[in-house]
Amino acid sequence: MIVLAQAGRDLRIAFRARGEMAHPVAFFALAVTLFGLGLGSDLQTLGAVAVVVVWVIALLACMLAAESLFRRDFEDGTLEQMLLHGRPIFLAVLGKLAAHWCVSGLPLVLFAPVAGFMLQAPTQALPVLVASLAIGTPTLAAIGAVAAALTVGLGRGGLLLALIALPLYVPVLVFGASAGVVAASGLSALPQLLWLLAMLAAALTFVPFAVGFALRLSQEY
Amino acid sequence: MGRLAAFAHRLGSPRWFFDITGPWLVVLSVIGIALVTVGSVWGLVFAPEDYQQGNSFRIIYVHVPTAHLAEALYLAMGAAGVVLLVWRMKLADMFIAVTAPVGMAITGVALLTGAIWGKPTWGAWWVWDARTTSVLVLFFLYVGLMALRQAIPAREQAGRAVAVLAVVGTVNVPIIKYSVDWWLTLHQPSSFSLTEPPTMPAQMWLPLLVNVVGFYCLVAAVVLAGLRNEILERESGTAWVRDWLARKLRGSVA
Numbered sequence: 004m005i006v007l008a009q010a011g012r013d014l015r016i017a018f019r020a021r022g023e024m025a026h027p028v029a030f031f032a033l034a035v036t037l038f039g040l041g042l043g044s045d046l047q048t049l050g051a052v053a054v055v056v057v058w059v060i061a062l063l064a065c066m067l068a069a070e071s072l073f074r075r076d077f078e079d080g081t082l083e084q085m086l087l088h089g090r091p092i093f094l095a096v097l098g099k100l101a102a103h104w105c106v107s108g109l110p111l112v113l114f115a116p117v118a119g120f121m122l123q124a125p126t127q128a129l130p131v132l133v134a135s136l137a138i139g140t141p142t143l144a145a146i147g148a149v150a151a152a153l154t155v156g157l158g159r160g161g162l163l164l165a166l167i168a169l170p171l172y173v174p175v176l177v178f179g180a181s182a183g184v185v186a187a188s189g190l191s192a193l194p195q196l197l198w199l200l201a202m203l204a205a206a207l208t209f210v211p212f213a214v215g216f217a218l219r220l221s222q223e224y
Numbered sequence: 225m226g227r228l229a230a231f232a233h234r235l236g237s238p239r240w241f242f243d244i245t246g247p248w249l250v251v252l253s254v255i256g257i258a259l260v261t262v263g264s265v266w267g268l269v270f271a272p273e274d275y276q277q278g279n280s281f282r283i284i285y286v287h288v289p290t291a292h293l294a295e296a297l298y299l300a301m302g303a304a305g306v307v308l309l310v311w312r313m314k315l316a317d318m319f320i321a322v323t324a325p326v327g328m329a330i331t332g333v334a335l336l337t338g339a340i341w342g343k344p345t346w347g348a349w350w351v352w353d354a355r356t357t358s359v360l361v362l363f364f365l366y367v368g369l370m371a372l373r374q375a376i377p378a379r380e381q382a383g384r385a386v387a388v389l390a391v392v393g394t395v396n397v398p399i400i401k402y403s404v405d406w407w408l409t410l411h412q413p414s415s416f417s418l419t420e421p422p423t424m425p426a427q428m429w430l431p432l433l434v435n436v437v438g439f440y441c442l443v444a445a446v447v448l449a450g451l452r453n454e455i456l457e458r459e460s461g462t463a464w465v466r467d468w469l470a471r472k473l474r475g476s477v478a
Contacts, residue, residue, distance in 0.1 A: 149392055153385050157375055166371045167389060170364040173357075205395075216309065217388050223381050 005090055009098025010105075016075075017106045023071075027064045028110045034060040035118045046123050053122035054132055054183030060118070061111045061136055062143060062176055066168050068107035069147025072099065073155040077221065082155075086219060093211035096218075100141070100148055100211070108140035124187070131186035131196070138199040139179040145206040146171045152214045156221035175202060236313055238455045239464050245448055252445040259438025267431035274428075280344040283337050285432055289439035290334040294362055295397055297327035297443070301369075302394030305387035315451075317383035318458065320390060321373065322450035326443060328366035334359055365393045379458075 017024055038056050042049045076082040085095050115136050119129045150168035157163070182195035234240045267285035274281035301320050308316035338356055339349045350356070369386055376382035424432075459465050 149388070153372060153389060154375070159375070163371055163375050166364070167368040170361045170368060171393065173361045209392075209395075213388055213392050217385065220381055220385050220388070224376060224378060 005094040006098040006101065009095045010102040011098075013099055013102030014105065017102065024106050024110070027068045027107045028114050030067060031060055031064045031111055031114055031118065034063070035121055039121055050123035050125060053119060053124035054128050054187055055180045056122060057115055057118050057124070057132060058136070058139075058176060058180040058183065061115065061140060062172055064111055065108060065140055065143040066147055066165060066172070068103070069144065069151045069168065070154075070161065070164055072103050072144075072148055072151045073218065073221075074151075077155045082218060083222060086222060092215035092218060096148070096211040096214045097207070100145055100207075103148075104141050104144045108144050111140060112136045124183075127189065128183050128187035131192045132183045134196060135179045135182040135192070135199060138196060138203055139175050142175050142199070142203045142206045143172060145203075145210040146175070148214050149210055149217060152217035152221060155218075156224035175199065178202070235315055236311075238315055238318070238459055239462075241315055242452055242455045242468075245452060249445055249448050249452070252441050252448060256438050256441030256443075256445050259434050260442060261438075263431045263433075263435030263438050267428075267435060271428050271431055272425065277345055280341065283341045285435045287334060287337040287341055288432055289436045290330050290337065291359065292436055293439060293443055294327065294331040294334045294359060296440075297323055297330060298362060298365065298390075298397055299394060301327065301390045302397070305390035305394075308383065308387040309391070314458075315455075317380075317387070318451055318454045319447070320369075320383070320386055322454050323447055324366055324369050324373070324386075326447055326450065328363065328370065330443065331359060331363045331366060335363060362397070369393070 035057070038060075039049070042052070073082060076085070086092060112133060115133050116129050119132055124132065147164075147168050150164045150171075153167060154164050178195045178198045182192040182199070185195060186192040264285055268282050271282070273279055301323050304316040304319045304323075307313050308320070335356075338359070342351060342356075343349050369389055372389055373382050373386045376385055456465055456468075
C-alpha cells in the first residue's frame, strides 16, 4: 500500500516535469554518439565493443540519475516527514525505487536497441542486451540509492556518489556485459541473465533497509 | 552474564580496551616481526626454485599474505560495521576508521606485487583477469569508505554512514573469493584451501604459511597501535587520558 502510494506520488511529480525525464536518455544518446564519433571509421571494432559500450553508458546514466533520487525530498522536508510518520521506511524506499526506475531506467532499456543499431551491435545480441538491461538497471538503481542516501545530506553528491557506487556496480556490469557478449557469439546467455536476476532479488531484499538506515543518518549531518 | 557477554560489554569501554591491549601490542609486534623475518628469509633464500617460474615466484611470500589481508581487513570492517550499527559500540567505529587506511595500503601492496609478478609470468603488468580486477575493485571500495568519512563533518554520523557502506561493500568480498571458480581465468587458483592439501612442496608453502601468519600479526599490531592512538585522541578530554599522559610523562608506564 505504502509502496504504491509512494510510487504513484513520485510518478506524478516526475510527469509534471517531463523535460527532466528525458535527461537520462539524452545523456545515453549523447554518450553513444561520442563513442560513434570516436570509433566510427572502424565499423568492425565498433560492432565488437558495442554491447559493452551500451552497458557501460547505461550504467553511468543510472549512476548520474541516482543523485536526484532523494535530493528534492531532502530539500523540501518531505523526507523528514517520511521518516517521522512511523511506518516502515523501507516500504517507501521500495516505492521510490520503483518510480525512479520507471522514469530513469526503463527509458534506457527501451532506447538500448536503437543505441545497439547505431553502434553496429550484432543483431542476435540485441534481445539479450535489452533483457539484461531490463534486469540489471533496477539493481543499479537500487545500489545507486544506497550511495544517494549516504550522500544526500552533504549538499555535494557528484563525484563522491560515483566513488561509492561504481565499485558496487562491478558485479552487475560483469554479468550484464558478458550476457551480451555471449549472445553476440551465438551462445545461450541464460546463466548470466539468471545471475542478474539473483542479484536483483538480493538487492531488492537488502537495499531498502540500508537506504532507510542511511536516510535516517542524513537528517543528522 | 556469560563470560562472552561480559567481555562484549566491557569492549564498550575504550578505556578498558586501552588498558588491556598495552601488552597485546608488544606480543603481537614481537611475534609478527619474528615470523615475517623467518618466513621471508626461508622463502627468499632457502625455498627451492619453481620449476616453471624460476626465482620470480618468490614474490608470492609478500603477494599472498597481503592479498589475504586485503580481503580479511575489509570483512573485519564489515563485521565492525554491523557491531556499530546494532550496538552503537564506539570502539567499532574507531576500528573502522583505523583499519580503512591500513587496508587500502595493504591492498595497494597486493596489487603492486601482483603487477610485478605478472610481468615475467604472464608477460604483462596488468591483465583484466577476474581476481586482479576484483582486488582493484576492493581498493576502490577502500577509497570510497575513506572519501565518505572525510566528506561528513560530524564524527559520529560519519562513523555510522561509513559502517553502512562497509556492510554493503562486504557483499562484494564473497564475489572476489569465488570469482576464480565462476570465470576460469589466467590467475592461478588459491595457494591455500581448508579442504585440499597444497599443490606446492612443503619447503615452498611452509615459509608462505609462516609469512601469512606473521603478516596477520604485524597488521594486527599496526591496527592496534592506531586504535590506541585513536582512543587517546577521541577521549583526550577525559580524566583517565590526562592521568595516563601524566604517568607516561613521568615514565611510569610503557
